[in-house]
Amino acid sequence: MTDVLDRSLAVCQQHGGTRVTKITLKIGVMSGIAASYVQSFFDVLSKGTAAEGAEIVIEDDPAVFTCRKCGERTEYAALSPEYVCAHCGSAALHLEGGYGLQIINVGIL
Ligand SMILES: [Zn+2]
DSSP states (O other), rough: OHHHHHHHHHHHHHHTTTOOOOEEEETTTTTOOOHHHHHHHHHHHTSTHHHTTEEEEEEEEEEEEEEEETTOEESSSSSSSOOOOOOTTOOOOEEEEEEEEEEEEEOOO
């Protein structure tokens, strides 16, 4: 999250803004980041910076798996107790996406 703050402040500076008002993040369902804590965590981190008070908007990034057996892709929009290929039922999956945190947009004033 300090990375999100640093990058938002950099965007603000590059564009001659004075404040960061809104940050849109894409958070992978497999990232282990609890979306409900992101705003309060950010509020603490951003205190005293140009991003203080910025609204955090979160988009879920589904987990994307590729099957090692049949090669098909399966998406899980939420955490699941087990992950299997939707096409052949195999549990031999490779996680391709949905484990990271991406900044989609930074709103500045
Ligand atoms: Zn499969």
